[in-house]
Structure formats: structure tokens, C-alpha cells
Amino acid sequence: MATCLKRLRRFASIGRKGQEYSTTCDEPPKLQKSGKTVNLFTAINQALRIALETDPRAYVFGEDVSFGGVFRCTTGLVEQFGRNRVFNTPLCEQGIVGFGIGLAAMGNRAIAEIQFADYIYPAFDQLVNEAAKFRYRSGNQFNCGGLTIRSPYGAVGHGGHYHSQSPEAFFCHVPGLKVVIPRSPNQAKGLLLASIRDPNPVIFFEPKWLYRLAVEEVPEHDYMLPLSQAEVICHGNDITLVGWGAQLSIMEQACIDAEKDGISCELIDLKTLIPWDKETVEASVRKTGRLLVSHEAPVTGGFGAEISASIAERCFLRLEAPVARVCGLDTPFPLVFEPFFMPTKNKILDAIKATVNY
């Protein structure tokens, strides 16, 4: 427990001013190979570069990707791989995803970017009715597994309604899609490469808030991290916390504070939201007897509801308290009121205490 706490203190700075950042308490051995210290968009860039290098039939496309992208994730790619493989598309999300499906169906790796997750909805039909069902409806004659949709999501401090959304829950309800969300540069590179190479259509949401602020050592080589495997970042005994993406760093801070009050928290990064790793979460809740889920997206119908219901089904008699959800409010994402809307560290801390003292 003390070791875990020490590790947390060393690594869990939120990185508001670009400090050293990592939420990993237990580094898996292979990732300890040292690399350069880079931020999230550079890690994404590395992953895309490797994807294009290792597969001559990989393509990267979307609005403004040529010059490097509005978040610089695609910098330098067109110079290295040419305009036939890295290219701008017209401003049309349904076109981008439809085009990507067709490209993937012909056996290519189609890595499409949706500039902001807030703008993914015009492509909802193509994603839900086409991409998700492509393999199933054809009896496995066809598939668009080579399709990966990358999109920045989540709060950024000043994004308002249309630059802050977390739409993951809509897609978690669609059998046939995978939804993956990394928490850090290290994780992002490995998970993105895994998503690109996974033979199923994957939506990869990148926490835009962390693009520049999250900085850590990322190995320069080609590596993948497994999908549908949750990771216990911090071990504890009193309560299990589950989250993903940028929210994990907030939860980590809450865990540190809770530790001061003698509450030992087990923090889990879900990483893949569908298909999600119920087994790891269940095993943890069997140990702690308590669960708290936190996400930025509005609480009603958010993915926390699925986790809560599933764990309640599986661990009802073991639970010492109701499953807590600390999430965004049921409103459009506000500008001036963002600090009130967000699931903050103290909201989480209060909920941890309430759950433990139930």
C-alpha cells in the first residue's frame, strides 16, 4: 500500500503545465524500455507513422489531415507517405466514414479522422447500420475490420457544446463496433496500433485535453496493447474505481486524497468500452465490495450505467453499498459553467467517502 502511494505521488501530476505525467502505478515490464518523452499527439503521430510504414495498404484521411491536423496528430505524414495515402477529404463526416468502410472492405487499413467527436453524428448511420453490421449481415463474406475512426473527445476547458462532447455511450450500444479510449501517450500509441490492426471496426476516442498536457516516456518501437483488457492501475482494498481517458487522472488525485483518510482505492482503466472486460472489474469488486464509476459524459444513459448494472447483477451480495456514478450533468456541455458540470476530484472524493461510510 505504501509503495502504491509513493508511486501515485510520483506519477500522478495532472500536467496542467506540461509536467511529467503518468497514471501507471504498476508499469508492465515491456513498456519500461525507455523512449523519448513525448506528448499525446506525438505518440499518436508515432503510431500512425508506424501503421503506414508497416502496411503499404494503410491510409490516413479526414478533414485537414494533410497539413498536420488541427491537433497536429498527422504532422509530417503526407511528406513521408505521399498524397495518395495521406489526404484531406471534403468536409463531410458521413462521406469520410462511408468512404472508409468501402476502403476497408477491399482489404485496406482505413484510418479515418473525425475532427471532433462532437461532429461524428452525421456518420452515425454509416457506423451503426453499415460498419457494425458489415461482417454479420454478409455471413462473414465481407468485413470492414480494417476501419479505424480516430476522434478527439472530451472537455478542454473552454470547448462549450461542440468541442467537448464524450459520445462514447452511443457507440457502446452497437454490437459490432469496438470503442477504445487511452489515458496517456504510452497507452495511446499501443492501443491505437492495436485498434488499427484489430480486424473489427474500432472507434478510438482521444482525450483532447491531454494532447499537449500529458507527457511521458513512450518507446519508439512498434508495440501494441491488448484490447478488451482492463488494467488495474493502482491496487487497493476498500473501493474499486473504474474510468477511462482523461478522467483517470482526476480519479487518481481523488485516490491520493482518499488514502490520507485511510481509504485504500483500487483504480481500473477500462481502456476498451466495448467489448469490455467485465471479469477484471468483477474480480476487483469481489475484493473491495464497492464500486464507483466516473466519466465526463452526462450521467443518464452514460456507459457508467452499463457497468453499474452488470456489476450489480454479478456482485449483488458482495456489494457493501450501491454503485456510485460521478459523471457530467444531464445538460449540454456548458461553457462558463464547465467547472460545475465536470466530475471533479472533490465530487469523486465525496462519493468515495459516502460509499465507504454507507
Next chain:
Amino acid sequence: MAVWFTRSGNVARHLKRNMGFLGKLNHSFLGFHQRNSSLVSPIDESYRNAVVVLNNAMALFSVRCSESTLAEAQRDSRYDEHENQILDFPGGQVTFTSEMRFISESPEKRTKCYQVLDDNGRPILGTSFQPLSKEFAVRMYSNMVTLQTMDTIFYEAQRQGRISFYVTSNGEEAINIASAAALTFDDVVLPQYREPGVLLWRGFTLQEFANQCFGNKGDNGKGRQMPIHYGSKKLNYFTVSSTIATQLPQAVGAAYSLKMDSKDACVITYFGDGGTSEGDFHAALNFAAVMGAPVIFICRNNGWAISTPTSEQFRSDGIVVRGQAYGVRSIRVDGNDALAVYTAVQTAREMAISEHRPILIEALTYRVGHHSTSDDSTKYRPVDEIEHWRMARDPVTRFRKWVEWNGWWSDEDESELRSSARKQILHAIQVAEKVEKPPLSDLFTDVYDHLPSNLLEQERLLRETIKRHPQDYPPEVPM
């Protein structure tokens, strides 16, 4: 003139205040012009004033002035590379006009329709078309008849309750078969749902059609979709989905792949008049033009989207005129004329592949049948209109006349073909009806490439439930 200049001077001052960048532009242009006044000729007082006015109006506004001097200035400006920088907009140079004229919402004349055979199956004088061999023409005709027969019998099978649903292609046999005949088997097909003839041409058997409609274990799609949602990897025919026009942007991505792989092949994708109202149509044509994708877009303009006539679908002159709006070469053809369709598609294919461009073909036709077996079109259109098209404008009959006129077909051939086709189809249905359904496990596979843990669990629980309540479940699905 002086009054006008004063007014425009005020405008200029107002603009300078409010449009910082353009104001700077004005200054720099003026400065440049003054430095390079030697390049402008002939210079006299009124001309210089005219140029100043032109500057002050930011070159964005149509300037009504003394035509001779200003026109001179404009003409000189247009041809002088350097001075014209301001008059170029992103996208290229535009010629200015002082006449304010709106482009009419409809052309004076509708786009002409390419036709080869008249209603009696005779080639129209002066028409050019791709000649066919006897074998090929007979093969085309046989497929059209088989398609027509298949439609009749499957429709009846649905009426008898033997299959749950069916969609006919009555009236569109020429589009189906002739377009397919103009392609190679390497060309990738992304259909809507009224193009089974393309599959038939490529060798999809009557048994395979029946299997899919019955959803038995012979169905490529493993019984997961409604009847007529065919698909065949072997025949390069993407599986049908009910959603309208979603195949169109996918066709562009597929075509882009063929181009990147330097394949001697194109993509062909079909849709109806109704489908052109979907956003995916717009997305697809625009993407195709920008990407230079070798894809043939074939619109079966059959006049109806279920009960909605084209007059309630769009106000443009059909679909063909939309092509140019996207930078797509297009043609309108008589969709009931097999030779016209064949020739146009073959030419389009060559253009698409060799020039790396999309082509739009609007095939005018008529949907003789109902939208589907769930529809009764006599509710929204006159019966005699339907009968007219069924009898007098039948594409199969029209092509038959041409084939007969060539001496390649007889009445005996006709009756033999029709009865043979009928027998085979009936047999296929009888067989399909008895084949068992796909196993229960096919409910869960292919959602992903591997079964995830949640589906393994759900299958286990379902099987327990089935054991407890077998009466709730159809016995034809093997466990």
C-alpha cells in the same frame, strides 16, 4: 459620373473602416498600380478615375461605369498576370460581368436521353452502339427472361406465405442485365436492392437466390437478413442492406482502392431516384470527383420511391444534371433500351478506369411492380399507367424484338426458355423450403471476428432457456 464617384468614395471609406484586410488590399493595389502606371494604357483623366473607383470598390463589386474605358481596363487587367491577382478567387479566375443574371432553376430543354432501339426493337437511324455477337445477345436476353420469371414466381411464393418478403425488378430488366453484361467479373458491385439481375448474370444460381429468400443454411448470409438481401464475395457483389444510398460513399472508397492497386477494374453502384435525396448521394459524388475514383454511379430513375413520385422527390431535371454540379461526367440513357444501357455502361467503364474519374448514368425507366410485397401501388397510381408500362414499354419484349429481327431467336426458343426457367425456379423453391435453417450458433458468430465473452455468456444462457421452454422457439433452427 462625378456624383457616382462621390458615392462610391463614401462606400470606399465605409468599407475601409469596416474591412481591415480588404482596406489594406486596396491600399496595396492602389500603391502597386501607381508604381506601375506605365503598364496601363492609355491613361487619361477619366480612365484614372475609373481605375481608382475600381480599387475603392475592392474589386468585389460589379462596377457600372463608362463601358468603353472600364471594359478596357478590365480587359487589360484580366490578361495582365500580376495585376489580376486580386481578381482571382480561390478556385481560379472568374470572368466578371456587369450584367446581373441569375442562372435559371431549370434548363430550357431537358437533357437528351441516349437511345439505340426504338419501341419496336429497331436500331434508330444514325445511332451508334456497341455491336453484340449472337451468343452474347441471346445470353443477355435469356437472363432478362429468367429474371422476369424469377420475379413472378418468387412474388407468388411470398403471396402464398412461403417466403416472408420479396422485391421485384419488373420493368428494370434491361438496366439489370445490360449493365452487368457491360462489366467484367472483376468490377465490384455495390447494389441498392433492385439489382438481382447483376448477380444472375454473374452466375448466382436460382438455388442460391431461393436459399437466401428462405434463409436456410445454404444462404451465404447465414439467415440473418430479410429476403433479397443477397451478397456474394465470389461474384464481387457486396451484400445488400436496406438502408438507402449508404452504399454510395462506400463505393467511392472501394473504387479508390482499385485505383491505388492499379487494377483494371471499376466499381459500379446502383440507386433509385429516391436515393438521390439522401445525404450519402451528395457525399459520394463529391468525394468521387475529388478523389478521382473509378466508380460508375447508376441511377435507376423509375419514377417512384415507394409512393412518392419524382415530382415530390426533387425539382431538378432528373438526376443527370446533378453530375456537373459535382464535377462528374454524366449521361442520361433510356433504361428500357438494353443496347443503350450496355453501350453507355461499357463506355463509362473505360472512362472510369483509364481516366480515374467517376461517371454518373441516369437510366430512365418505370417501376412496373409494387415497391415490394408490402406495398400495393394501385393505391397511389392509376392501374392503366402500370399496365401501359408493363405491356407497351416492356424492356424484355423490346430487346426480344431486336434479337428476333437479327434472326437469333424464335418463338420456340421463347416458350422453351420460359418453361424451363419456370421449372427450375419452382424446383429451387421446393428444395430451399426443405433445407434446414442455419444453426443457432450463427446467431452469435460474425458480430466480431471472434466471439467476445458477453456473447459466449449470452449463448450459454439462451441455450438454457431453450431447454426450459422449447415451445417458444422455431423447430427448424438446429441447436
